Amino acid sequence: MMQWNSLSEFLAMGGYGFYVWTSFGVTGLCMAFEVATLRRRYHLICQTVRAGQQPDKEHG
Amino acid sequence: MNTTGINWFRYSSLQAIYPLAGRLIPWFAGSALVCGLIGLYIGLGLAPTDFQQGQAYRIIFVHVPAAWMSMFLYVVMACWAAIGLGLNARPSFLMAQAIAPTGTLFTFLALLTGSMWGKPTWGTWWVWDARLTSELILLFLYLGTMLLHASIDDRRRADRAAAVFAIVGVVNVPVIYFSVQWWNTLHQGASVSMTAAPKMAAMMVTAMLIMMAAFWLYSVAVVLARVRCAILEREGQSARLRGQ
Numbered sequence: 001m002m003q004w005n006s007l008s009e010f011l012a013m014g015g016y017g018f019y020v021w022t023s024f025g026v027t028g029l030c031m032a033f034e035v036a037t038l039r040r041r042y043h044l045i046c047q048t049v050r051a052g053q054q055p056d057k058e059h060g
Numbered sequence: 061m062n063t064t065g066i067n068w069f070r071y072s073s074l075q076a077i078y079p080l081a082g083r084l085i086p087w088f089a090g091s092a093l094v095c096g097l098i099g100l101y102i103g104l105g106l107a108p109t110d111f112q113q114g115q116a117y118r119i120i121f122v123h124v125p126a127a128w129m130s131m132f133l134y135v136v137m138a139c140w141a142a143i144g145l146g147l148n149a150r151p152s153f154l155m156a157q158a159i160a161p162t163g164t165l166f167t168f169l170a171l172l173t174g175s176m177w178g179k180p181t182w183g184t185w186w187v188w189d190a191r192l193t194s195e196l197i198l199l200f201l202y203l204g205t206m207l208l209h210a211s212i213d214d215r216r217r218a219d220r221a222a223a224v225f226a227i228v229g230v231v232n233v234p235v236i237y238f239s240v241q242w243w244n245t246l247h248q249g250a251s252v253s254m255t256a257a258p259k260m261a262a263m264m265v266t267a268m269l270i271m272m273a274a275f276w277l278y279s280v281a282v283v284l285a286r287v288r289c290a291i292l293e294r295e296g297q298s299a300r301l302r303g304q
Binding site: 002003004010013014015016019020022023024026027030031034035038041042045046049 | 105107108116119122123161165169172176177179278288
C-alpha cells in the first residue's frame with residue numbers, strides 16, 4: 001500500500017521535499033556521472049589501443 | 061588450458077583479470093539497478109512515516125548505505141594495499157587504486173546527505189561532532205591516497221607509498237564506527253545492529269538493507285570497470301587481444 005495520496009504530496013515529502021530530493025538527486029547524479037566517466041575513459045583507451053595496433057598490422 | 065577447475069594462480073595475472081572482470085560487470089551492474097529500484101520503491105513509496113522525524117528520515121535510505129560503503133571500501137582498499145605490499149603483487153595495487161575514487165564519492169555523499177538530514181532535524185548543516193569530523197577525515201584520507209599516488213612519477217614507488225598511506229589511515233575507520241559510543245555526539249547511534257533488535261519498522265529496515273545491497277553491487281561493478289581501464293592503460297593492447 002503506497003503511503004501517498006497524490007503526486008504533489010509525494011513531491012512535498014511533508015515539507016522536507018528540498019532536503020529529501022536533493023539527497024536522492026545528488027546521489028543518483030554522482031553515480032550516473034561516475035558510470036559515464038568510466039565508460040568514456042574505457043572508450044578513449046580502446047581507441048588509443050586500436051590506433052596503436054595499426055602500425056603492427058601494416059608491418060605484419 | 062585447464063578446464064577441469066579454476067586455476068587460481070591465473071587470476072593473479074592482469075591478462076586473466078581483464079576478461080573475468082568484463083564478464084562480471086554486467087551481472088553486478090544489473091543487480092545493482094534492480095536492487096536500487098526495489099529499494100527506492102519500498103523506501104520512498106511503501107515505508108511508513110517516522111513519527112519523530114517526519115518524511116525527512118527517508119534520507120537515511122541513501123545516507124546510511126553511502127556511509128557504510130565509505131567505511132567498508134576504505135577497509136577493502138587497505139586490505140588490497142596490504143596484500144600488494146606483502147606479496148609485491150601489481151593487481152592488488154590496481155584494486156586498491158580503483159577503489160579510492162568510489163570510496164571518495166560515497167564519503168562525499170555520506171557527508172552531503174548527512175547535512176541534508178541535519179539541517180531540518182538538528183537545525184544545522186554541520187557540527188564538529190566526533191562522527192562528522194571523523195567522516196570528514198576519511199574524505200581527506202581517500203583524497204590523500206589518490207593525490208600521493210598521482211604525485212609520484214615512478215609507478216612502483218607510487219603504488220607502495222599510496223598503499224602505506226592507505227594502511228595507516230585505516231585506524232580512522234573504527235574511530236568513525238564507534239564514535240557514537242565513545243563520545244557524546246549529536247549523531248544518533250546505529251540504526252541497524254547485528255546484536256540488537258532494529259529500532260525501526262520492518263519496512264524501513266528492508267528498504268535500507270536492499271539499498272545497501274544496491275550500493276554494494278554498484279561499487280563492485282564500478283571498481284571492476286575501473287580496474288579494467290587501468291589494466292588496459294598499463295598493459296596496452298596485449299590484455300585486450302588475449303581477453304576478447
